[in-house]
Amino acid sequence: MSPAPWLFALSLALSCPTAVDAALAAPASTPPQAEAGEPGRALSYRVEVIAPPPLKATLERNVGLVRWQEFAEMTVDLLEQLAREAIEETRNAAAAVGYFSAEIDVRIDRSADPIAVTLKVDTGPATRIESVRIVVTGPAATDVPLGTEAIARLTQGWGLPEGEVFRQSAWTSAKQRARTTLAGSPYAAARIARSEAVIDPERRSADLAVDLDSGPAFRFGKFEITGLVKYGTSLVQNFSTITPGEPYSEAVLNQFLRRLNASGYFASVQGRVDPDTAHPEDATVDIAVIEAPTRRLEGGVGYSTDVQFRANANYRDVNFDGRGLQLLADGRLETKIQSGSLRFSRPPNDSGWIATFGAGIEHTDIESLVTRTAAAGTRWHTIEERNETALSATYYLDEQQPAGSSRQTAYALYPEYERNWRRVDDLVAPTTGWMASAFAGAGVPGVSTRTFGRLRGRFAWWLPFGQSNELNVRVEGGAVLAGSRDGIPSKLLFRTGGSTTVRGYDYESLGVTDGSAIVPGRYYGVASVDAIRWVDELWGFAAFVDAGNAVDSLSGARLALGYGVGGRVRTPLGPFRLDVAYGQDAHTVRVHFSVGLTF
Numbered sequence: 001m002s003p004a005p006w007l008f009a010l011s012l013a014l015s016c017p018t019a020v021d022a023a024l025a026a027p028a029s030t031p032p033q034a035e036a037g038e039p040g041r042a043l044s045y046r047v048e049v050i051a052p053p054p055l056k057a058t059l060e061r062n063v064g065l066v067r068w069q070e071f072a073e074m075t076v077d078l079l080e081q082l083a084r085e086a087i088e089e090t091r092n093a094a095a096a097v098g099y100f101s102a103e104i105d106v107r108i109d110r111s112a113d114p115i116a117v118t119l120k121v122d123t124g125p126a127t128r129i130e131s132v133r134i135v136v137t138g139p140a141a142t143d144v145p146l147g148t149e150a151i152a153r154l155t156q157g158w159g160l161p162e163g164e165v166f167r168q169s170a171w172t173s174a175k176q177r178a179r180t181t182l183a184g185s186p187y188a189a190a191r192i193a194r195s196e197a198v199i200d201p202e203r204r205s206a207d208l209a210v211d212l213d214s215g216p217a218f219r220f221g222k223f224e225i226t227g228l229v230k231y232g233t234s235l236v237q238n239f240s241t242i243t244p245g246e247p248y249s250e251a252v253l254n255q256f257l258r259r260l261n262a263s264g265y266f267a268s269v270q271g272r273v274d275p276d277t278a279h280p281e282d283a284t285v286d287i288a289v290i291e292a293p294t295r296r297l298e299g300g301v302g303y304s305t306d307v308q309f310r311a312n313a314n315y316r317d318v319n320f321d322g323r324g325l326q327l328l329a330d331g332r333l334e335t336k337i338q339s340g341s342l343r344f345s346r347p348p349n350d351s352g353w354i355a356t357f358g359a360g361i362e363h364t365d366i367e368s369l370v371t372r373t374a375a376a377g378t379r380w381h382t383i384e385e386r387n388e389t390a391l392s393a394t395y396y397l398d399e400q401q402p403a404g405s406s407r408q409t410a411y412a413l414y415p416e417y418e419r420n421w422r423r424v425d426d427l428v429a430p431t432t433g434w435m436a437s438a439f440a441g442a443g444v445p446g447v448s449t450r451t452f453g454r455l456r457g458r459f460a461w462w463l464p465f466g467q468s469n470e471l472n473v474r475v476e477g478g479a480v481l482a483g484s485r486d487g488i489p490s491k492l493l494f495r496t497g498g499s500t501t502v503r504g505y506d507y508e509s510l511g512v513t514d515g516s517a518i519v520p521g522r523y524y525g526v527a528s529v530d531a532i533r534w535v536d537e538l539w540g541f542a543a544f545v546d547a548g549n550a551v552d553s554l555s556g557a558r559l560a561l562g563y564g565v566g567g568r569v570r571t572p573l574g575p576f577r578l579d580v581a582y583g584q585d586a587h588t589v590r591v592h593f594s595v596g597l598t599f
Contacts (some may be wrong), residue, residue, distance in 0.1 A: 045079060448487075521552040
């Protein structure tokens with residue numbers, strides 16, 4: 001007759017730690033004591049742990065027999081007590097990582113000096129998940145499509161599928177992730193009603209069951225805003241795209257909070273709906289803010305592989321007129337680019353548009369082309385990042401001086417329409433989904449050196465495959481519709497090459513040859529493919545191929561190739577990239593690094 005299965009039953013309401021949990025708890029700060037009255041003498045011993053690497057590290061951190069081998073007041077009696085306790089501690093630690101039938105042997109060789117203690121673990125085969133049962137009760141079970149879609153997401157995202165090794169930490173994480181996924185949908189009060197893992201040591205199998213109570217469907221109600229002193233409630237509300245009465249979504253609420261945190265007005269923003277509200281169909285959204293200092297002066301120095309050494313300083317006043325008008329004065333001194341600008345931004349209006357007005361000057365010396373540009377204009381854009389529309393109008397006054405060629409001057413009043421689509425899991429550091437942008441503009445006749453049109457498009461795609469692999473694809477291109485580039489400001493023409501375009505080439509070194517300089521052309525195209533292997537949650541390595549160029553004529557145009565390998569590190573600002581690339585046309589190897597999303 002086979003032994004009865006081990007039963008672990010955990011519930012949300014009753015959270016008693018299991019033996020497995022206790023094995024992984026923080027080690028005690030003082031050693032265990034031998035039983036009162038037992039005689040003893042001071043001794044020293046050394047422990048050898050023989051176990052598979054992941055389990056061995058756990059045992060060395062958590063088993064008292066190992067942790068107290070440096071204890072100066074160790075006695076024979078205390079050592080024997082620690083050896084007895086080590087068997088149960090090891091059994092619990094092995095069970096926590098999926099080994100429920102481990103054979104454990106503790107041997108003490110008192111003839112050695114110091115005493116030699118061996119803790120040996122024969123884990124045997126791991127216990128694997130044989131079945132998973134996830135049941136959702138409550139309104140979500142019959143709500144179509146809100147409930148059915150939420151249940152499908154939590155089922156697809158279940159983190160401990162059949163065939164996987166059962167681990168206590170993964171089991172706890174999978175349950176919590178399922179509840180969080182359901183609570184992130186309209187069912188904000190979702191809870192774990194019951195969960196159990198039935199372990200059969202003889203068959204080395206685990207049967208998992210989780211029952212989730214969805215609770216009612218929530219809908220957004222009014223905002224309850226606290227912490228405002230300098231600003232009115234409308235400033236906060238106008239950053240929101242939430243419509244009262246629409247189904248609650250944690251992702252939508254979090255995007256609203258990120259927008260407020262990035263606005264410059266606040267040092268901290270937090271928001272939530274009360275899952276215990278008596279009116280889930282009209283749930284109040286509590287927003288708590290801490291206002292940021294109004295004025296800030298910042299500066300810094302740095303180095304990048306594109307523009308080399310740089311220093312910058314900027315002054316910001318986020319309440320310049322007492323009604324939320326932001327002033328930003330910025331100055332940059334770089335090896336290849338020097339610039340200064342002044343910009344004013346209004347907070348969003350009631351229609352969700354942000355207006356910006358600014359002017360600036362820039363001097364560049366790149367690839368033997370010196371440019372001097374002055375610009376002034378306005379840009380209006382919507383606050384919704386995933387479906388963003390922007391309208392702008394800028395007046396450019398531009399001078400180009402290629403080495404070995406004649407100087408050119410140009411001016412243009414350039415209005416442009418911009419549309420962005422972002423369908424990714426994370427706007428800062430996406431791992432799946434796509435983004436696309438389209439731009440269309442023209443030089444206005446009569447106030448431009450010449451009439452021209454301008455089109456540009458970008459597309460990026462993040463495609464995960466397997467558990468640790470990712471494919472990033474980027475394509476972009478543009479065209480200036482005119483008979484020649486003469487009379488068109490350099491800012492509205494195209495060059496490429498560098499850390500964020502075609503690696504293996506210097507910054508903006510791909511373009512049209514004019515004298516001994518590389519000048520921008522009327523057409524450009526760039527394509528890039530990165531294959532990334534993530535070693536863990538923090539870092540990974542990549543192989544990539546880039547192709548691109550900027551030309552004045554499509555006839556006979558060819559793409560310059562660059563390829564290589566690199567490292568990736570996830571940061572709060574987006575991925576940090578360090579790449580070593582070979583430029584096939586330049587016949588050189590270059591190192592590139594950059595931080596953040598370059599789309």
